[in-house]
Structure formats: structure tokens, C-alpha cells
Amino acid sequence: MSLTSVKKAKSSLGKARQVFLYVAPFPALVFFKIWISLGRDPGSLFIVAGSMLAYCSICLALALRWDKPTYFDWAIWAYFLAISLSLVLWKEATAPILVEYAITGVYLCLFGAAFLPPILRLDPFTYHYAKKLVPQAFWSTPVFANINRVMTFVWAGIFAICGLLSLYPSSVTRALVPISMIVGLGIPFNLLFPDYYLKSIGLPTMAAMRGSGDLSAKNAAAVSDKKALPDVVACRLEPLGSTVPPKSVQRQAETTDQSQSERSTTLKVIAINSSPRADGTSKTGIMLEALVGGMREAGAEVETVHLRQKVVKNCIGCFTCWTKTPGICVHKDDMTNELFPKWLEADIAVYATPLYHYTMNATMKAFVERSLPTLEPFFIPNEGGTRHPLRHKLPQAVVISVAGFPELAVFDQLSSYVRFLFGRGLLAELYRPAAEVMKLPEFSETSRDILSATADAGRDLVQSRKISNETMERITQPIVDPDSLAKMANMFWKSCIQEGLTPKEFERKNLVPRPDSVQTFMMIMSRGFNPLNAAGSRAVIQFDFSGEIEGACSFRIENGLIEAKEGRSEKPDLTIQSPFDIWMDIVTGKSDGQQMFMEQKYKAIGDLSLLIRMKELFGNR
Known part of the structure; x- marks a missing residue:
């Protein structure tokens, strides 16, 4: 049998024990109640009571061995002990009374177990069961105490009413009505009241609290009180004085002793995307998609969360999650009810953010700040500094970010922050500079290699x-030289400003950025070159510009490739002589090239078939 099978068997055994301990004492009461109601001979009362006492003693011993006895365990055991002793000492006097009022004694026993502990400043009897269902951090809060106090007194009231009704000798008052009250009132109240109370004071429901604690709703009932304490992980921070550049920052988390079967279990990953773009233009999203694609291929279970689709309110610094409801945020939003529990359950969390002002964007920062419930408020020393202890074991972190600037150093501030934030829990940082040009056709081959490396x-x-x-x-490889990128970017932004359009609107209209120099004109023409339409063509096209911007350049087309060169060519097949502004109007669609030619705004010398094919050859934009 494998170790995993053994663990599952032990877990199942633990659950079976808990179920047994919960219900074991009550069959004795039920049997005794039925036996009395059938009018059995008082002479055999001692034998039955003694047998029930022996049975309850066994249940009590098992409870002491496996967990700890509840108030009901002790109360029922004491009830049968009292009956047995009274029959030994005063059999003639007590036997008739017990036969007549034994059922009343049962309810009195249950009433005492429910009512007396709070009066004696002990924990309510419901604590024992409630602690199996909610996170340990919630146990010491006033909310937890109030819920259990109300539930305890409701049950005490039910048992008291049942006891009073049982004084009247009728099957209706001794059986039908009490059972109806327990099943129809007590149990539904247990199920509904906690959520009702929590909602009434503006807190999350029980399901949300189970998800945010160390004990999941699935296995909480099988864990004993002694095992319900959360792991407090000492998160040690890496030295911040490291000069390792971001592209080579790789950290392997501290490993724990795990069995081979544990290593083979499915890895759970939550990928958190804070990009605001949703139309396929997000380079953050493109890089993240490649990364999680590789993770899935390797067998990981990955869920991608787009924060733009979620409601994650800002942390308001109220510290409710540290005091009134430890580990639980005061906000009732998607972070509390959905994302926080999923994040805690993950083995790895991928944080994908565009670079805003040299760090993560506000959306991701809000998510990070809302992880405050994972910390306890206390101050503890940490390698020459101070930190807060963790109340949960956190997922290991992977950070991925993109930027428009071409230098990798632009991520230094973000890298410093996440290294400080995640410490040894940081597995890797993936940074892609000059990401905006990845969508351009002329960089498609390099972009494919970058995405392949990300996978x-x-x-x-x-x-x-x-x-x-x-x-x-490969992920951080240069994709364009900084000078060319600056010229392209400036040309694009000038065009957006001149047109009064946002970048998204500019691209939606399929506009072409207006070149402002011979060099940027060469870039635009190279970007617009269509190799499929140029297949089989061989030609040299030269441009001679005049006016405010003067200069010359040529384009050699051969075998579906284009080569741009500043200056004049010796033997061009077509020469276009034009004022710079006139031709730029044609390039950007402001003017019709054929109309401008008919009006002699520019001249074309040589193979005019190339002029006719100009839109065909350079029509990628």
C-alpha cells in the first residue's frame, strides 16, 4: 500500500472516529428512553442502567484517547452513574420515580450540559463542535463567543421545554413534540444562525471564513483541537543589498521533507493578472498566457484570475483583520469571498503586472495590500530588523512584468520591492522590456522565441x-535597439497627439504614425512591407525628399525581403521625388497618391508599375 493510501486511510479513520464520538453517547439515552416508555419491570432497571453506564464509560474512555470528551459525554455518563448509585442505595424509593420520570431526567441532563457551563464561566458546549468548522484564528474573537453563547442558550431552552412537556405522561408530549422541536427548530437554527449573525454585523459568511483559514471546510471536521493550530511560518527576507540584475534573479524556495507521493500530487497555481486591457493587446496577458501554458503542459492545475473583472477594495487600515476578526478582512468583496481563499490554497501564485511608474500597478498593489490578514500584529526580530509573524503558510511567488522602455534596469525598483516582499518565497522574476514592439510584424520571429522561452x-x-x-x-533578449525604439515611440505619440486620439483609438482606425524624419520614414516603410505580395519581385525604389525635411533613402526588395538604406542608390528602378510633407500625407492616408501624381505634387521616374504596386508592396499597415 502506498504512503498516500495510508494517509487517506488514516484520514478516513479520523473522520469515522469523530462521527462516532459525536453520536456515541446518545444511543444510550434513546435506548433507555424507549425502554422506560414501554413500561418495563422496575426490577430490571438496575441492569439496564448499569449496562448504559458501562457503555458510556467506554465512550468516555475512547473520547479521552482520541480527542476530548464533550460536556454531553460527561453529563450522560453522570446521569447513568447517578441512576445506578440511587438504585443500589435506595432501590425501593427511587425505582418508581425513575420509571415515571426517567425521560424528564434525560432532558434535565441535556439542559444541565447546555446551560451550566456558560453560567460557570466555562466554554459553551457548542465550542467543541464549532471549532471543527471555522479557522483557529476566529476562536478567540467576541463574534465567535457571541454566536456560540446564543446557540447554547437556544439549545438549553429547547431541552428545558422538552423536560417540562415530559412531565405530562403522553407520547405526544414526551416524544413527538420534543423530537419536532429538536429536528425542526434546533438543527435548522444551528445551520442558519451563524451566517445570519455574521451578515447582520457586516462580516463574511462561514464559507468565506473557512476558506480564509488553515482548516478547509472539507477536512475541518476531521481535525482534532490539538491539530487545529495554524502553521506560523517564519518568513526570512533576502539581503536587499544584492546587485544581481533582474534577468538573472532566480530563487529556489526552501524545500521541506516530502514523500515521493506528495511530490507527485498536482501542483495548484493561481495566476493573477492585473492588466486593465481585455482586448488581446495586453502584453502582460500575452506573456502570462505563455507562462501558464507551459505550467499546464507540465501537469500543474492553473487558474487565471483577471483582477479587472473582480471587485477588490482598497485596504482601509482599520486592522479589523488583526483584532475583532483575526485573519478575516472587514470588506465583503471578491477578495474576501473568492480570491483570498483560492490564493491561500495555491502552491504557487503568479503575479502578472504591467510596469506602472517603475513598480506594480495599483490594481496589483491593492491585491497585495489585502493580504494583510495573513499577518499577526506582533513585532518580532528578523535578521537585524523587525517583521510581523505569519498566521498562514503562503504560496510561493512568481512575478512577471512588461514595460515599454527597452532597458532591463527599468524593473530594478519592482525587483527590489518583490524581493523584500516575498523573501525566500520568491521563485522567479520574469521581466520583458520593450514589450510594446512584440506585436509588430518585423519583430514577430523574436517575439515567438520570447513567448516560447516563457512557456x-x-x-x-x-x-x-x-x-x-x-x-x-531568451526571455530578456534584446528585440530592438533603444535608439530605433525611441524614434518609433516618439513618432507614434506625436501622431496620437496630432490626431487627438488615444493609442487604442489610433490603432482601431488603422492609422499610420506620421514620420517626422527620413529615418522614421524608413521604419514605417519597413514595417508596412508585405513579403507575400513581394514574392518574386526584385527592385530598388529610391526616395528624394525636399522641403523642410530633406534627404534620400532607398529600399531594396528581393526574394520577399526588404533592406532599407539611407542615401541614394546607384541604379534605382524607380525614383520618387517629392516634398517630404506631401509624401507623408500619402503614407498616412491624408492624401490620395494617384491624385497627387496627377496634380504633379511629386514626380516618379523609372518603372511606374512599381508605383502602381506601392500599396500592394507596403500595405501591411
Whole structure:
């Protein structure tokens, strides 16, 4: 039998024990109650009571061995002990009374177990059961105490009413009505009241609290009180003085002693995307999709969460999650009810954010700040500094971010922050500079390699919890030289400003950025080149510009490829002589090229068939 099977068997055995302990004492009461109601001979009363006492003693011993006895265990055992002793000492006097009022004694026993502990400043009897169902951090709160106090006194009231009714000798008052009250009132009240109370004071429901604690709703009932304490993990921070550049930052989390079967279990990953873009233009989303694709291929169970679709309110610094409801945020939103529990259950959390002002964007920052319930308020020393202790074991972290700037150093501030934030729990950082140009056709080959490497990184993280240096170098490889990128970006932004359009609106209209120099014109023409339409063509097209911007450039087309060169060509097949502004109006669609030619706004010398094919050859934009 495998270790996993053994653990499952032990877990099932533990659950069976708990169920047995919950119900074991009550069959004795039920049997005794039925036996009395059938009018049995008082002479055999001692034998039955003694047998029930022996049975309850066994149940009590098992409870002491496996968990701890409840008030009901002790009360029922004491009830049969009292009956047995009274029959030994005063048999003639007590036997008739017991036969007549034994059922009343049963309800009196249950009433005492429910009513007396709170009066004596002991925990309510419901504590024993409630602690199996909610996170340990909630046990010491006033809310938990209030809920259980109300439930305890409601049950005490039910038992008291049942006891009073049982004084009247009738099957209706001694059986039908009491059972109806217990099944129709007591049990539904137990199920509904906690959520009603929590909602009435503006707190999350029981389901949300179970998800945010160390004990899940699935296995909470099978865990004993001694095992219900959460793991407090000492999160040690990496030294912040490291000079390792972001592209080579790779950390392998501290490993724990795990069996082979535990290592083979499915890895749970939550991928959190804070990009506000939802139309397929998000480079953050594109990189994240490649990463999680590789993770899934390696066998991980990955759920992607788009924060733009969720309601995550800002932390308001009220510290309710530290005091009134430890571990539970005061906000009732998607973070509390859905994301926080999923995040805690994950083995790895991927934080995907665009770079805003040299760090994560506000959406991701709000998510991170709402993780405050994972901390306890106390101050403890930490490698020469101070920190808060953790109340939960947190998922390991992977950070992925993109930026428009071409230098990798632009991520330094973000890298410093996440290294401080996640410490040794940080598995890897994946940063992609100059990400905006990944969508451009002329960089498609490099972009495909970057995304392929990102998928490889996802597989590596699942299989070995680290990313190879080769893969990291492919992810961060240069895609365009900084000078060319600056010219392209400035040309684009000037065009947006001139048109009075946002970048999204500009691209939606399929507009072409207006070149402001011969160099940027060469870039635009190269970007617009259509290799499929140029297949089999061989030609050199030259442009001679005049006016405010003067200069010349040529484009050599051969075998579906284009080569741009500044200056004049010796033997061009077509030469276009034009004022710079006139031709830029044609390029950007402001003017019709054929109309401008007819009006002699520019000249074309040489193979005019190339002029006719101009839109065909450069029509990618």
C-alpha cells in the first residue's frame, strides 16, 4: 500500500472516529428512553442502567484517547452513574420515580450540559463542535463567543421545554413534540444562525471564513483541537543589498521533507493578472498566457484570475483583520469571498503586472495590500530588523512584468520591492522590456522565441521550481535597439497627439504614425512591407525628399525581403521625388497618391508599375 493510501486511510479513520464520538453517547439515552416508555419491570432497571453506564464509560474512555470528551459525554455518563448509585442505595424509593420520570431526567441532563457551563464561566458546549468548522484564528474573537453563547442558550431552552412537556405522561408530549422541536427548530437554527449573525454585523459568511483559514471546510471536521493550530511560518527576507540584475534573479524556495507521493500530487497555481486591457493587446496577458501554458503542459492545475473583472477594495487600515476578526478582512468583496481563499490554497501564485511608474500597478498593489490578514500584529526580530509573524503558510511567488522602455534596469525598483516582499518565497522574476514592439510584424520571429522561452519557464517552474539561465536570457533578449525604439515611440505619440486620439483609438482606425524624419520614414516603410505580395519581385525604389525635411533613402526588395538604406542608390528602378510633407500625407492616408501624381505634387521616374504596386508592396499597415 502506498504512503498516500495510508494517509487517506488514516484520514478516513479520523473522520469515522469523530462521527462516532459525536453520536456515541446518545444511543444510550434513546435506548433507555424507549425502554422506560414501554413500561418495563422496575426490577430490571438496575441492569439496564448499569449496562448504559458501562457503555458510556467506554465512550468516555475512547473520547479521552482520541480527542476530548464533550460536556454531553460527561453529563450522560453522570446521569447513568447517578441512576445506578440511587438504585443500589435506595432501590425501593427511587425505582418508581425513575420509571415515571426517567425521560424528564434525560432532558434535565441535556439542559444541565447546555446551560451550566456558560453560567460557570466555562466554554459553551457548542465550542467543541464549532471549532471543527471555522479557522483557529476566529476562536478567540467576541463574534465567535457571541454566536456560540446564543446557540447554547437556544439549545438549553429547547431541552428545558422538552423536560417540562415530559412531565405530562403522553407520547405526544414526551416524544413527538420534543423530537419536532429538536429536528425542526434546533438543527435548522444551528445551520442558519451563524451566517445570519455574521451578515447582520457586516462580516463574511462561514464559507468565506473557512476558506480564509488553515482548516478547509472539507477536512475541518476531521481535525482534532490539538491539530487545529495554524502553521506560523517564519518568513526570512533576502539581503536587499544584492546587485544581481533582474534577468538573472532566480530563487529556489526552501524545500521541506516530502514523500515521493506528495511530490507527485498536482501542483495548484493561481495566476493573477492585473492588466486593465481585455482586448488581446495586453502584453502582460500575452506573456502570462505563455507562462501558464507551459505550467499546464507540465501537469500543474492553473487558474487565471483577471483582477479587472473582480471587485477588490482598497485596504482601509482599520486592522479589523488583526483584532475583532483575526485573519478575516472587514470588506465583503471578491477578495474576501473568492480570491483570498483560492490564493491561500495555491502552491504557487503568479503575479502578472504591467510596469506602472517603475513598480506594480495599483490594481496589483491593492491585491497585495489585502493580504494583510495573513499577518499577526506582533513585532518580532528578523535578521537585524523587525517583521510581523505569519498566521498562514503562503504560496510561493512568481512575478512577471512588461514595460515599454527597452532597458532591463527599468524593473530594478519592482525587483527590489518583490524581493523584500516575498523573501525566500520568491521563485522567479520574469521581466520583458520593450514589450510594446512584440506585436509588430518585423519583430514577430523574436517575439515567438520570447513567448516560447516563457512557456519553457512555466514548465521549469513546475518541474524544478527554478528557471535555467538560458531560458531567462531568451526571455530578456534584446528585440530592438533603444535608439530605433525611441524614434518609433516618439513618432507614434506625436501622431496620437496630432490626431487627438488615444493609442487604442489610433490603432482601431488603422492609422499610420506620421514620420517626422527620413529615418522614421524608413521604419514605417519597413514595417508596412508585405513579403507575400513581394514574392518574386526584385527592385530598388529610391526616395528624394525636399522641403523642410530633406534627404534620400532607398529600399531594396528581393526574394520577399526588404533592406532599407539611407542615401541614394546607384541604379534605382524607380525614383520618387517629392516634398517630404506631401509624401507623408500619402503614407498616412491624408492624401490620395494617384491624385497627387496627377496634380504633379511629386514626380516618379523609372518603372511606374512599381508605383502602381506601392500599396500592394507596403500595405501591411
